[in-house]
Amino acid sequence: MEIVNVNAAALCNSEVMEMLQKLKDTTQKKHKREGYLATVIYETLHYLQDTECKNQTAESVEKFLKAMKKFKLTKTEKLMMLNTPPRTELEIQLIVQESEERLSEDDVSNIIDIINKLFPPNKAS
Amino acid sequence: MFVLSEMKDVIRITPEHFHQSLTDSLAALLNRKLANKVVLNVGLCIALCDIIEIGHSYIFPGDGSSHTEVIFRCIVFRPVIEEIIIGKIKNCSREGVHVTLGFFDDILIPVNALQHPSRFDETDQAWVWEYPKEDGEKHDLFMDSGESIRFRVTSETFEESLPSGPPGAECTPVKTVAPYRIIGGINEPGLGLLTWWEAPDQDDGGDNEEEDNED
Numbered sequence: 297m298e299i300v301n302v303n304a305a306a307l308c309n310s311e312v313m314e315m316l317q318k319l320k321d322t323t324q325k326k327h328k329r330e331g332y333l334a335t336v337i338y339e340t341l342h343y344l345q346d347t348e349c350k351n352q353t354a355e356s357v358e359k360f361l362k363a364m365k366k367f368k369l370t371k372t373e374k375l376m377m378l379n380t381p382p383r384t385e386l387e388i389q390l391i392v393q394e395s396e397e398r399l400s401e402d403d404v405s406n407i408i409d410i411i412n413k414l415f416p417p418n419k420a421s
Numbered sequence: 422m423f424v425l426s427e428m429k430d431v432i433r434i435t436p437e438h439f440h441q442s443l444t445d446s447l448a449a450l451l452n453r454k455l456a457n458k459v460v461l462n463v464g465l466c467i468a469l470c471d472i473i474e475i476g477h478s479y480i481f482p483g484d485g486s487s488h489t490e491v492i493f494r495c496i497v498f499r500p501v502i503e504e505i506i507i508g509k510i511k512n513c514s515r516e517g518v519h520v521t522l523g524f525f526d527d528i529l530i531p532v533n534a535l536q537h538p539s540r541f542d543e544t545d546q547a548w549v550w551e552y553p554k555e556d557g558e559k560h561d562l563f564m565d566s567g568e569s570i571r572f573r574v575t576s577e578t579f580e581e582s583l584p585s586g587p588p589g590a591e592c593t594p595v596k597t598v599a600p601y602r603i604i605g606g607i608n609e610p611g612l613g614l615l616t617w618w619e620a621p622d623q624d625d626g627g628d629n630e631e632e633d634n635e636d
Contacts, residue, residue, distance in 0.1 A: 297428060297429070297430040297460075298428065298429040298430065299426065299427075299428050299429075299460070299462075299463055300427040300428055300429050300492065301426065301427040302424070302426050302462070302463050302464075302497075302499075303424045303425075303426065303499075304424070304425045304426060304427040304494060305424065305425040306423075306424050306425075307422075307423040307424060307425060307496065308423075309422065309423070311423075312423045312467070312496060315468075315470065315496065316467070316468065316496075319468055332453070332456040332457040332458070333452045333453070333456035333457070333468060335457060336456050336457035336467055336468065336524055337456075337467075337468060339523045339524035340467055340498075340523070340524045342523050342524075343522050343523035343524055347507065372501050372503075372504070375422075376504060376505055379422055379506075380505055380506070380507055380571070384611075384618070386610060386611040386618060387611060389610075389611065390505055390571075390573070390609065390611045390612065391505055393503075
């Protein structure tokens with residue numbers, strides 16, 4: 297086997313969840329399920345269901361990325377914000393490197409507002 | 422956390438699969454080969470995403486199977502270094518805190534990457550963060566199994582698993598090494614159990630007492 301490109305594209309958790317859900321539905325229909333595949337799909341979906349990505353849609357993710365353009369964040373930082381949406385200043389400091397220099401206090405509260413609006417926090421948890 | 426990796430392989434399709442379409446059998450065989458497997462320096466393969474190109478199929482003398490070259494993309498679990506991930510504590514040991522994501526277990530937060538100062542509680546088999554209070558006393562924060570924990574990925578190691586040596590001779594005890602391990606850290610403010618950093622608006626104070634009662 298040959299590796300052409302290890303990192304051809306990054307995926308956010310909600311994309312992975314959508315793809316796996318689809319795959320699960322199609323493989324279930326064929327009633328002949330592969331052991332390893334079924335296990336890993338089940339376990340991964342189980343993990344993803346507990347994360348915030350289950351409420352994210354392709355639309356809200358796109359809106360979020362558009363709103364984040366003006367803050368000059370890196371791709372990884374935005375990806376982390378999607379996977380673990382920060383709701384406090386502290387969480388933004390963890391995700392964004394040297395956030396004190398790169399983001400003003402207004403920027404930080406802006407980001408939190410946008411996240412709370414697009415991905416409302418789970419009341420249940 | 423997840424990436425798409427592009428790979429190329431030659432897949433052998435045995436004649437009993439010839440009634441299926443080529444794409445279907447390729448997808449099934451690729452999933453069988455890769456799902457839940459660690460590929461060296463790539464990561465943990467979850468499932469096939471799509472097939473990009475199907476090359477020519479060849480039949481070799483003495484083998485009724487067809488061999489097809491195929492380029493495909495696979496969903497791979499491969500966190501970026503410095504990434505923040507939320508997992509659950511599997512257990513604690515003298516080595517540190519073992520974290521699981523459900524589908525991936527080989528995550529260790531070593532002792533030197535725990536919040537400082539921490540001690541290992543032998544009776545509870547759990548690490549405890551001795552959070553200093555203003556009055557000079559300590560507040561014990563327990564890291565129990567099953568709790569959600571936020572950590573930063575600090576490094577990763579891939580281990581090539583070799584076939585075991587010939588029988589007899591020097592029989593080294595068979596040690597199963599994890600092919601892909603992630604080392605994490607929680608020695609930064611904001612990292613560690615999610616309950617440690619919850620916003621104080623949701624009736625805090627009760628939170629701390631609860632933890633006191635547990636021990």
